[in-house]
Amino acid sequence: xxxxxxxxxxxxxxxxxxxxxxxxxxxxxxxxxxxxxxxxxxxxxxxxxxxxxxxxxxxxxxxxxxxxxxxxxxxxxxxxxxxxxxxxxxxxxxxxxxxxxxxxxxxxxxxxxxxxxxxxxxxxxxxxxxxxxxxxxxxxxxxxxxxxxxxxxxxxxxxxxxxxxxxxxxxxxxxxxxxxxxxxxxxxxxxxxxxxxxxxxxxxxxxxxxxxxxxxxxxxxxxxxxxxxxxxxxxxxxxxxxxxxxxxxxxxxxxxxxxxxxxxxxxxxxxxxxxxxxxxxxxxxxxxxxxxxxxxxxxxxxxxxxxxxxxxxxxxxxxxxxxxxxxx
Amino acid sequence: xxxxxxxxxxxxxxxxxxxxxxxxxxxxxxxxxxxxxxxxxxxxxxxxxxxxxxxxxxxxxxxxxxxxxxxxxxxxxxxxxxxxxxxxxxxxxxxxxxxxxxxxxxxxxxxxxxxxxxxxxxxxxxxxxxxxxxxxxxxxxxxxxxxxxxxxxxxxxxxxxxxxxxxxxxxxxxxxxxxxxxxxxxxxxxxxxxxxxxxxxxxxxxxxxxxxxxxxxxxxxxxxxxxxxxxxxxxxxxxxxxxxxxxxxxxxxxxxxxxxxxxxxxxxxxxxxxxxxxxxxxxxxxxxxx
Numbered sequence: 263x264x265x266x267x268x269x270x271x272x273x274x275x276x277x278x279x280x281x282x283x284x285x286x287x288x289x290x291x292x293x294x295x296x297x298x299x300x301x302x303x304x305x306x307x308x309x310x311x312x313x314x315x316x317x318x319x320x321x322x323x324x325x326x327x328x329x330x331x332x333x334x335x336x337x338x339x340x341x342x343x344x345x346x347x348x349x350x351x352x353x354x355x356x357x358x359x360x361x362x363x364x365x366x367x368x369x370x371x372x373x374x375x376x377x378x379x380x381x382x383x384x385x386x387x388x389x390x391x392x393x394x395x396x397x398x399x400x401x402x403x404x405x406x407x408x409x410x411x412x413x414x415x416x417x418x419x420x421x422x423x424x425x426x427x428x429x430x431x432x433x434x435x436x437x438x439x440x441x442x443x444x445x446x447x448x449x450x451x452x453x454x455x456x457x458x459x460x461x462x463x464x465x466x467x468x469x470x471x472x473x474x475x476x477x478x479x480x481x482x483x484x485x486x487x488x489x490x491x492x493x494x495x496x497x498x499x500x501x502x503x504x505x506x507x508x509x510x511x512x513x514x515x516x517x518x519x520x521x522x523x524x525x526x527x528x529x530x531x532x533x534x535x536x537x538x539x540x541x542x543x544x545x546x547x548x549x550x551x552x553x554x555x556x557x558x559x560x561x562x563x564x565x566x567x568x569x570x571x572x573x574x575x576x577x578x579x580x581x582x583x584x585x586x587x588x589x590x
Numbered sequence: 591x592x593x594x595x596x597x598x599x600x601x602x603x604x605x606x607x608x609x610x611x612x613x614x615x616x617x618x619x620x621x622x623x624x625x626x627x628x629x630x631x632x633x634x635x636x637x638x639x640x641x642x643x644x645x646x647x648x649x650x651x652x653x654x655x656x657x658x659x660x661x662x663x664x665x666x667x668x669x670x671x672x673x674x675x676x677x678x679x680x681x682x683x684x685x686x687x688x689x690x691x692x693x694x695x696x697x698x699x700x701x702x703x704x705x706x707x708x709x710x711x712x713x714x715x716x717x718x719x720x721x722x723x724x725x726x727x728x729x730x731x732x733x734x735x736x737x738x739x740x741x742x743x744x745x746x747x748x749x750x751x752x753x754x755x756x757x758x759x760x761x762x763x764x765x766x767x768x769x770x771x772x773x774x775x776x777x778x779x780x781x782x783x784x785x786x787x788x789x790x791x792x793x794x795x796x797x798x799x800x801x802x803x804x805x806x807x808x809x810x811x812x813x814x815x816x817x818x819x820x821x822x823x824x825x826x827x828x829x830x831x832x833x834x835x836x837x838x839x840x841x842x843x844x845x846x847x848x849x850x851x852x853x854x855x856x857x858x859x860x861x862x863x864x865x866x867x868x869x870x871x872x873x874x875x876x877x878x879x880x
Contacts, residue, residue: 330681376864383623386684387814388863394811395856402849514688521685555696561689565675565682 281529292434296427304430308498310539311433312491316516317523317531318440319487324517325525326444326453327480328460329378332386333393335513337366337485340396341492342507346413347406349497355418359493366489367482374478393510400504412503415496429498436494437532440487445528447483456480457526518561594723595844596837601725603836604733605798607829608740609791609809610816612664612784618823619760619780620773622676625687626667627813628806629694630660630785634792635709635801636698642709642796649711649797650731656793657786664785668778676777691806698803707801714797732794739790740829743783747825756780760823811852815859821869831870 277285292311296304316338323331344365345358353361377388401410408414418425447453455476458466467473496502515538523534541560546553613627637656641647667690675686716727747753758766759776767773799805816835820827835855842854862869 330684332684377860380863380867383617383621383681384863384867386681387623387818388860391814391856391859391863395853395860398849398852398856402853514685518685521682552696552700554692555700558689558692558696561692562671562686565686565689566671 277528285529289438296430301423301426304426306539306543308426308430308433309543310535311430311437312495313516313519313535313539314437314532315433315440315491316488316512317519317535318437318444319484319491320513320516320520321444321525321527321531322447322456322487323481323484325520325527325530326448326460327456327477329477329481330382330386330517331389331481331484331513332517333389333391333510333513334484334488334516335510336389336393336396336508337370337488338492338495338512339393339400339504339508340369340485341366341489342496342502343400343407343413343492344489345493346415346496346502349415350406350408350413355497358497359490362489362493363486366492367486370481370485371478374481375474378474378477378481389513390510393508393513397504397508400508408503410504412501415500415502417500418497426498429494432494433491436487436490440490441528441532443483443487444531448528452476452479460526518564522564592844593721595840597720597723597725598729599836599838599840599843600833601729601733601836602798602839603833604736604829605791605794605832606809606812606816606835607832608736608787608794610813610820610832611740611743611825611828612787613813614817614820614823614828615756615760615780615825616784617817619756620672620676620777622672622683622687624781624784625684626690626694627687627784627788628809629691629698630664630788631792631795631809632698632801632803632806633663633694634660634789635796635799635805636702636792637789638793638796639707639709639801643707649709649793650735653735653790653793656789660789660792661782661786664788665778665782667785668781669774672781673774673777695803695806702803704803709796709801711797728797732798735794736791736832737829739787740825743787744825744829752779756783811855811859815855815862818859818862818867818869824869827870 292307295307299307316334319337320331320334323329323334341362344362345355348358348361349355373392377385377392380388400407403409420428448457455466455471455473458469458471459473459476463473466476492507496507516535519534519538520531521534522537523530523532542553542557545556545560549556609631612630613624616622616624616627634656637659638647638649638652641652641655642649671686671690672683675682711728713727717724718727718730719725720730747757755766755771755776756779758769759771759773759780763773766776795805799808812835816828816831819835820829820831835858838854838858839851842851846854
């Protein structure tokens, strides 16, 4: 990437002052929140922040690069298991998190070389296949992963209340860091290369950029972020099993949050995660029996009512469809 | 034993092939990956279960009812929801069909509870001898009817004018539109037909497998692998790849153990995607450009 001749435009402010003000107020509110909310809402907001991290991870590969990693939740599971297995082997939590980030990113590097050469739908379903295959692989490995029986992580000797608050702050830190990483990435040569790939991969290659390498790096960043969320999540719930850690719903939910918030933007995933998770929590509380049904309805309605401007790349599809409407 | 496993695998593969045809056609014609497809299989099984339980209707007699009801459902979902969504972004359809899958599964749980049901036809315990192996009659029936329906759909696509409209739209949407074919109608028709075939597969599988709201999950791997293996949008590819998939699964279970079945399936899937993404029989259908 270093040989790419792309310069970042000078002195373009990242956000307008109003947005900066909103960010500062939001961060202050989130930072002080654990002092004044019930344990139930602490859990809800910890989950929201976890999804901010996962959705930002997805934003890097889907929103910025345009590769629809529908099964990106696989890295959530890899992170959870890497952290869980490390801790089961006697490592401290902090080391487990580092191992989780490293292994997730490494998996993306290795898997990315063949898989990121696939385009469009093919890449999307290959990642789904990875996600589903991972469940079976963990069950087969057994040993330190616990296999089908699941894996219990060593319990912390902290009291539950400070522990949960600490995990909240860990997720908050991760959410802020992942958002900052996306913001910085967009200003870096790699970020420009990735956006160029999203708009036209062939043209990007003609410009002298090694597109496969750029895509693999993007996926590794995405995987590292998602793996971090998985690692903290594993320590938070203390018991993981293949079907919960590699739940394809994790990746899909993040994808929906990304659509709601706006792909490729810096703050979109944050807004999407908050809206989606808070709404689905309220739905869950209000309709215990039919919450999946209501959630499904919400997803369908969101996609029907506000599909325009959701995906920038969709604009091209719309234009090609306009010509069809003119003929009909 | 190997002969037994081989025959059983091939017969099951026939059913998997039928379960996939609709999914593959919908993908090939309009570029939609329909994650709700396995719900149609599940609902088809429930229609058969309901008619069996209430009226004592034989699964094979109730199959047309399952197909008709799934056709209506598939057609309606395409007309009301998906046709609007695929104008904007094809990949949005992944999310929408995921939502539809949630709705259909949860609605089934609310209507029938999550209890596991079974459909036992009067001939369920009978077996026939085939190439020196003992084959359950229901498996033979399921495979035979699946093959028959697959061939019928293949013939329909090539000889009926509606079928040719579907094929034409799959091959070149703009040109077929200029020939006076309305894509919106063709999409709804394809989705309806695809759902009907899935319903038939569900109906047949209710004789072989337990019926539950989450039974569709067990078809997900098969449906994806067979679609890619056979080539997206290819009916004949689906049928052949279905048998092949059944065979590979049976051999994986025989030589490596049942727990390796899924891993072998996914390995095959990724290998085909990377080495030959157009599949064994794939051609330049619309879905491949999407």
